[in-house]
Structures are given as structure tokens and as C-alpha cells.
Amino acid sequence: MEIFSFDQTEANQQKFQVREHLLDNLKKRFSLHGYQQIRTSTFEPYELYSNQIGTIPQASMIKVIDPSGKVLVLRPDATIPVTKEVAGKYDSFTGHIRYFYVLDVFRQSFYGNGGKERTQAGVECFGEKSAAIDAEVIALAIQTLQDIGATHFKIEIGHANFFKQLLAEIALPEEAMEQLKATIQAKNIADIGPLLESFAVDPSLVEKVSQIPFLYGHPKEVMERAQNVLVNEKMRAELNSLWDVYEMLCTYGVGEHIVFDLGLINHMNYYSDIIFQGFVEQVARPVLMGGRYDRLAEQFGEAIPAIGFASDVDALLAAAANDRAIARPADITVVYETSKLTQALALTSRLRDEGGIAPLP
Numbered sequence: 001m002e003i004f005s006f007d008q009t010e011a012n013q014q015k016f017q018v019r020e021h022l023l024d025n026l027k028k029r030f031s032l033h034g035y036q037q038i039r040t041s042t043f044e045p046y047e048l049y050s051n052q053i054g055t056i057p058q059a060s061m062i063k064v065i066d067p068s069g070k071v072l073v074l075r076p077d078a079t080i081p082v083t084k085e086v087a088g089k090y091d092s093f094t095g096h097i098r099y100f101y102v103l104d105v106f107r108q109s110f111y112g113n114g115g116k117e118r119t120q121a122g123v124e125c126f127g128e129k130s131a132a133i134d135a136e137v138i139a140l141a142i143q144t145l146q147d148i149g150a151t152h153f154k155i156e157i158g159h160a161n162f163f164k165q166l167l168a169e170i171a172l173p174e175e176a177m178e179q180l181k182a183t184i185q186a187k188n189i190a191d192i193g194p195l196l197e198s199f200a201v202d203p204s205l206v207e208k209v210s211q212i213p214f215l216y217g218h219p220k221e222v223m224e225r226a227q228n229v230l231v232n233e234k235m236r237a238e239l240n241s242l243w244d245v246y247e248m249l250c251t252y253g254v255g256e257h258i259v260f261d262l263g264l265i266n267h268m269n270y271y272s273d274i275i276f277q278g279f280v281e282q283v284a285r286p287v288l289m290g291g292r293y294d295r296l297a298e299q300f301g302e303a304i305p306a307i308g309f310a311s312d313v314d315a316l317l318a319a320a321a322n323d324r325a326i327a328r329p330a331d332i333t334v335v336y337e338t339s340k341l342t343q344a345l346a347l348t349s350r351l352r353d354e355g356g357i358a359p360l361p
């Protein structure tokens with residue numbers, strides 16, 4: 001995250017204002033889609049993250065110790081505390097629960113580049129598992145990219161379990177399994193075969209796993225190629241579930257932005273189904289990431305299906321077509337003669353009430 005407040009040069013001020021506009025726009029967009037803002041504490045008990053299965057890697061957390069010796073962590077993720085909050089009062093709700101947030105999250109290193117702090121603007125939708133909800137949330141993610149004027153962007157869609165099922169057929173020591181996942185994620189195609197062969201893995205499985213990095217591209221083509229790697233009905237069902245979401249996204253008119261990536265891995269271990277990431281041309285890191293996490297709330301005593309995404313605000317800022325795509329135009333300037341000050345004041349006041357911005361008088 002860039003720090004704006006200590007360097008009040010004009011360019012920096014300008015950037016800060018654009019960033020604030022972006023946050024306003026995101027909040028408005030999320031509200032328009034029925035999400036309510038929520039905030040969670042910056043400091044959380046370490047146990048909130050360390051005791052959960054399938055949450056975030058402990059090595060990524062930033063820990064602090066309070067005067068009583070209790071270990072706290074700086075919020076490493078917003079999805080987990082929001083889910084805890086929802087699970088805590090789920091009894092009183094029916095239907096969907098939609099929350100959005102604009103919060104800083106803290107991790108030892110984001111994307112390996114040393115930064116420890118990121119502002120995330122995200123949404124979480126609780127209460128229903130369906131292709132319609134998945135498509136609705138992904139369409140909202142796409143809308144946020146369209147809002148910043150981005151045109152050349154892609155949403156990569158994968159499945160948290162798809163190739164894990166394939167890997168489950170292979171008995172590999174844990175370390176080798178991690179290495180294999182990293183190799184698949186980095187699409188290091190040349191390394192997959194030798195790694196598996198060194199553990200005497202069945203050649204037909206080696207062949208299937210080696211194809212995973214190629215399962216990337218237009219959804220229709222990926223669907224066809226993926227038929228060769230299926231080892232059970234569950235994989236088939238997962239693949240079909242992604243297709244259902246894709247078809248709905250086509251109905252939203254945003255199909256052209258979708259690619260399938262069946263080798264997609266997310267380091268958050270809580271995902272249970274569809275996962276996705278958004279990339280905008282010329283920005284090297286994902287500008288948003290999300291997915292369905294139907295099992296997370298169980299850790300807090302409730303079974304609540306859920307899906308959400310978080311955008312990385314500074315990556316969005318870098319991705320914006322230009323500042324004007326974000327900044328609100330300086331609406332109206334009231335020019336007046338000194339003798340008409342009373343009327344000018346009344347007019348500006350009325351304009352502000354109506355939602356315009358009238359900087360003068």
C-alpha cells in the first residue's frame with residue numbers, strides 16, 4: 001500500500017484524492033448491489049486463525065503481544081472474521097446476507113514482494129450455493145473493473161478441488177506434493193514429469209497431471225481438453241458446475257472476459273468450489289481474487305454456503321484506464337457578482353443537497 005499522508009506534494013495529493021474517489025465508487029457500487037458495509041477489528045486473537053482448519057498459512061501472519069502476554073494478529077484476511085460475525089448471528093437471518101468491506105489486511109509478504117499491508121475492498125454473500133449466485137458475484141467483480149474504465153481484462157476461473165482429486169490418486173510425501181502444486185501453479189511443465197517419475201507414479205497419472213497447466217484458455221476448449229484428465233464423477237461434476245456459471249456469465253454479456261484455468265491455486269485454503277482471479281492488462285498481479293468457501297462457517301458452528309471476492313485497491317488504481325475514469329468531474333462552479341452573494345449561497349446549498357458538488361462560494 002502506498003503511503004500518501006506524509007508527502008503532501010501536489011501530485012501525491014492528487015493521487016490520494018483519486019484513491020478516495022475509487023473507494024467511494026466501490027462503496028456505491030457494492031451498496032447498489034445490496035451489500036451492507038461491515039468492519040472487523042484490526043487486531044484479532046491469534047487463535048481465530050491458528051485454530052481453524054483450512055484458513056491461512058500461519059507463517060503469513062503478523063503477530064503482536066498485548067501487555068497480558070496474549071498473542072494477537074493484525075487482520076491477515078477479512079473473509080474469516082466476516083464469516084465468524086455472520087455465523088454468530090445467523091439464527092436471526094433468513095435468505096441472503098450480503099456484506100462489503102474496505103479494510104486493510106496485513107501479511108508478512110504479499111505476492112513475495114515484501115509489502116505487508118494492502119487495502120482490500122470486497123464483498124461476501126452468504127446463504128445460497130448456486131450457479132446463479134456465483135455468476136452474480138463474478139459479474140459484480142467484472143462491473144468494478146468496468147467502473148474503472150478497464151477494457152482489456154480477464155477473469156480466470158478454476159476450481160479449488162479439481163486437480164486436488166487427481167493428486168489424491170497419487171501417494172506423494174507432503175513436501176513433494178507441495179512442490180508439485182507449486183510447479184503446476186508456475187506452469188513449469190518440464191518439471192512435472194521428472195518429479196512424478198522419481199516417485200514411480202503410474203505413467204497414465206503422470207500424463208494426466210502434466211496436462212493440468214495446459215487446461216487454460218477459452219472455457220469451451222478447456223472443457224473439451226479437460227475430459228482427458230477426469231478420474232472420477234466428482235471431477236466431472238465440478239467441471240460442469242464451472243460451465244453452468246460460465247453460461248450465466250454469458251447471459252450477463254460478460255462471457256468474453258472469462259477464461260478457465262484448471263491449474264489455478266489460491267493460497268487461502270478455505271475455498272471449496274469455484275475460485276477466480278481478475279487480471280487487467282499491464283498490471284502484473286491479480287487485481288481481485290475470490291471464490292466459494294462453503295465449509296468455513298462450520299468452524300464457527302454454522303453451515304452457511306458463501307462466496308465472495310476482494311479487490312486490491314492499489315492494484316485497481318494502477319489498472320484504471322486513467323484518473324478521469326475514477327475521479328468525479330468537478331460538478332458545478334457557481335460564478336456570482338458580489339451583490340448576488342445571498343442567491344449564490346442559496347443556490348450552492350441547494351445543489352449540495354441534491355448531491356452535486358459546488359465548491360464555491
Ligand SMILES: N[C@@H](Cc1c[nH]c[nH+]1)C(=O)O
Pocket residue numbers: 077078079122123124268289290291292307308309310
Ligand atoms: N479473502 C480473500 C478474498 C476473498 C473474499 N471472499 C472470498 N475470497 C483474499 O484475501 O484473497
